[in-house]
Amino acid sequence: MKKKIHDKHFVPFLSEAQIQDAVKRIGQQINQDYKDVSPLFIAILNGSFMFASDLFKQLEINAEISFIKLASYKGTSSTGTVVTAIGLEATLHNRDVVIIEDIVDTGKTLSAFIPQILDHHPHSLKICSLLHKKEATVHPIKIDYLGFEIPDLFVVGYGLDYDGLGRNLHQIMQVEN
């Protein structure tokens, strides 16, 4: 079934079952990798709220989660994109940190944010993203836990929006071209 959001039409891309299978698979990997420590998850709002919630429910280990918002603006030519993390109150020093993203597109957001986390000297840092548009990469990011590699097409649903709408879809839909 097609869906119209604002001026665009979207068609089904990843079903709810496919997404939930990926969430379970990633949850199992994390349960295995972090069984002896209690990691701190940092979920980046708004897009990751649904993925972070479903993934967190899969965890059987002791774990904490904190939700942050990133405000990005253009710095000087030497600083490039600058991001400010809003709501990052947890102490990261010596913690095993896992960043949860909805989608890594160009990699610009994470490449600006990761050094800020590393400044706090966590014990370890891993990246978890539901989606990755490899072809759109400008700043390569090593994604440790990934749901799906997807083509460079605009998608909505399961937390991702098109100009504010579409986040409530259980599936992920791609723009019709």
Ligand code: IMP
């Ligand atoms: P990046 O900095 O280019 O990697 O972009 C990351 C952010 O752009 C994501 O967290 C999303 O908020 C947004 N984004 C990138 N691609 C899409 C898409 O296809 N649909 C919805 N949001 C997207």
